[in-house]
Amino acid sequence: MEIREVFSRLDAAHDFSGWHWQAETSPEYVCISAILVQHTNWANVEQAIHRLRAAWAFSLATIALIGEETLAELVRPAGTPLVKARRLRALADAALEAGGIERLLALPTDELRARLLATHGIGPETADAIVLNAANRAVFQVDAYAKRIFRRLGMGPEHDAYDAWQRWFETQTAPDPETYRRQHGLIVLHGKATCRPKPICASCCLVELCETGRGTAAAG
DNA sequence: ACCCAGGGTCATA
């Protein structure tokens, strides 16, 4: 099985044009929404963004100034408000420390990623979301759907570690931010559509390739 | 009513 075949099918089955992180999306929008979307639906993130905008708090500079309890109230619709308020604050502080978000994002890729990972509340996926979408560097953003989808196809690295998955994807696709952005978006769209913990194989564009769909009826 | 969500931190063994 070729990875190209998988993405070709995902491309045909899902509409990437409405994806919220595109090349022209502003860096601050990416940074803030990358925190808000952790373990949360995008619809909830949009509500939180509306509230931040309405309060003139949709910027890292403002986030660094307002109280965490106020911030938590604003992002409440995104869930885990106290957690996300603290994480947004940590990211805003990291940006300030670097001399502004633009300066931070202008650092070499490895250093940028290391600084993000050293920031409270930013793990590998959130760091790569920012490196890829805000700094426009060619890193593959791995998520739970990527692992689930490709595992069910019988593909992927031996071990489940984030870095192993990232290397696995990056060694099979030429490094290009646009390509990686699209691949990640398609994976999420597909995960939401059919590749749930309880898969919906009947409507899946990968059903003939997938062990779960091919083998038994439904769960697996 | 139930299942699910694009994650990360922390405590524990």
Add this chain to the structure above:
DNA sequence: TATGACCATGGG
């Protein structure tokens, strides 16, 4: 190093 509790709201 690995696993599980925890965070918590909203959509299908």
